Amino acid sequence: MSEYLYYPGCSLEGSARAYAESLAAIVAPLGIELHEIDDWNCCGATEYLTLSPLRGHALIARNLALAREQRNGASTLVAPCSACYVNLAKTDRYFRESPEFGQQINSALAADGLAYEGGALRVRHLLEVIIGEVGLDAVAAHVTRPLRGLRVAPYLGCLVSRPDLDGRWSAHEQPHELDRLLAALGADVVDFPLRTSCCGGHMTQINPETAWELIRRLVESADHAHADVMATVCPMCQMNIDAYQGEMDRHYRARYRVPILFFTQLMGLAFGAAPESLGIGTEVVSPAVALARIGLEVSPPAAEQSEPPTHERRQKRPQGLPMPAPLESER
C-alpha cells in the first residue's frame, strides 16, 4: 500500500460525485491509500485569483499548509480535479521560486497558525500517480473486463500537461499518457487531436457563446472520430461536455450525443466493478449506447433512448478553428 495525502476538491462532493465514487472503487486494487486532508478548503478555482492573486494564493496555500502538517510520512499530495491540481502545484512552485512570495503568503497563513515551505510536498494529479507510480503494468494486471470494441476519445483537457512548470509531461499539447492508460484497459483509443483543448471552463457562466463553441469543437471532433465515449480527468471538463452539450446542441441546432466518463469510471468497468458502484447513471448524456458495446446494460433516461449520434448541418456558422465536416456518405 502506498500512502498519499488526498485533496478531493469541492466538485467531487457535488457535481463530480461519480469521480469520487469511481476513485474509491479502484484505489484498493491499485494499492493506493488516500488520506483526505482534514478541514481542506476550496482552492478558489480561477475566481479568487481573478479578484486578488495574493488572497487567492493564500487560500490555496492553506491546503498545502494543512497537508504538510498532516503528512505523517506521506509526501505526495494527490488532487483528482485538474483545476485544483494546477492551483496547488502553482502555489507550491511559486513558494519554491520566490522567497518573497513565500514570506508574504506565510505571513497571511500565520493568522491561523499555519505555514508552508515550498517543495515540502510533491503535488500530483491523480492521473500522474496512476500512470507514473502505480504503473500501466499493474493497471493492466487488474483488467478482468477489457473495454474491447469501446471507442474512447482521450480527453486530457488543459490543466494537466499545462502549464506543467516542472516539465514532467511528454508534451504540453499532444501528450499520449492518457491514451496509453486507456489502451491498457483494452479500449480502442481513437485519434483525438483536441486532447488538450479547452472545454470552456467557467465561460458557460460568463460568456456562453464562447463556451458553446469550445464544447462544439470537442464534441464534433470526438463524434467525427466515431468515439463512443470521451474519457476525462477533470470535473470541469465533464460538467461542460455532459451538462451543457444539450444547450450547445440547441444553439447550433445540432444533435450530438457524445457521453463523457471519468477515466476512473472506465478503469472500474475494466476491473469488473458494477456500473452503479462507479457513479454510472448520473450523467446528463447517457453512456448507455457506448456501454452496450462492452456488453453492459445501463438504463438510459427516457428522453434519450438509444439515439445514435447524428450529424445535422449546423444552421449557425461557428467561428474559429477549422474542423473537418462529416462526409455526405456518413450522414
Add this chain to the structure above:
Amino acid sequence: MTAEALRPAIGAAANHTFLNAVLRASDTEPGLEACIQCGTCGGSCPSAVSMDHTPRALFALVLAGMRDEALRSNTPWMCLSCYFCTVRCPKGIRIPDVMYGIKSIAVRERLSPERTGADFSSAFVDNIHRFGRSYEMGLVARHYLRHHPLRLPGLTGMGLSMVAHGRMGFRPQRIKRVDGLRAILDRAAQLEEAPNEGTQPETGHVA
C-alpha cells in the same frame, strides 16, 4: 525563464508605473516586461475571437502605459486560463497570471467592462468566505437569475437531472475552521493594501 534572466528587463521597467502595478498585482513574477510582441499568444488563444484586443495587443497597451484602455478591455475576462499561450510564449511569460493581475486592478477600480465575469468571481468568493467551500447550487441560482435568466428554461432539464442524481446539493458544506480561513484572507488583504506607490487609491476589495 528564471527570475535572474529577467533582471535586466525588470530594471528597465522600474519606473514604469502601470506595468509595475500589473506585475505587483500578479503577486508572482509573470515576466510581462520581457514581451516581444510576437503575437504567439493571440494565435494560440481559443477564446481570442471573443476578445476586444488580442492578448498581444493588451500587453502592448500595458507596456505603453495606456492604463484605462487596458483596464477597460474585456480580454482578460475572456481568458480561460488554458495555458496554451504560456507553453508557447518564447519569453516564458506566465500570461494567465498577468491576466489575473489586470483583472484584480480592474475590479478594485471598478473599471471592469465585464460585470458577468466579475460578479461570477465575487459570488464564488462570497461562498468561500461564508463556508470555506464552493456551493454550486447557491452560486448558479444567484448567477443565472441575475445574468442569464433567459437561459433558465432551456437548462431546467439539465438542472433537474443534476439534482436527481445527487450532483447538486441544496446544502452547502462548511469547513470547521472557517474563522481561521477568514483570518488568513483578511491578513492577506491587509498585505495587499500595504505599500502601493504609483497606483490610484484603493477603493476597498470586492468580495
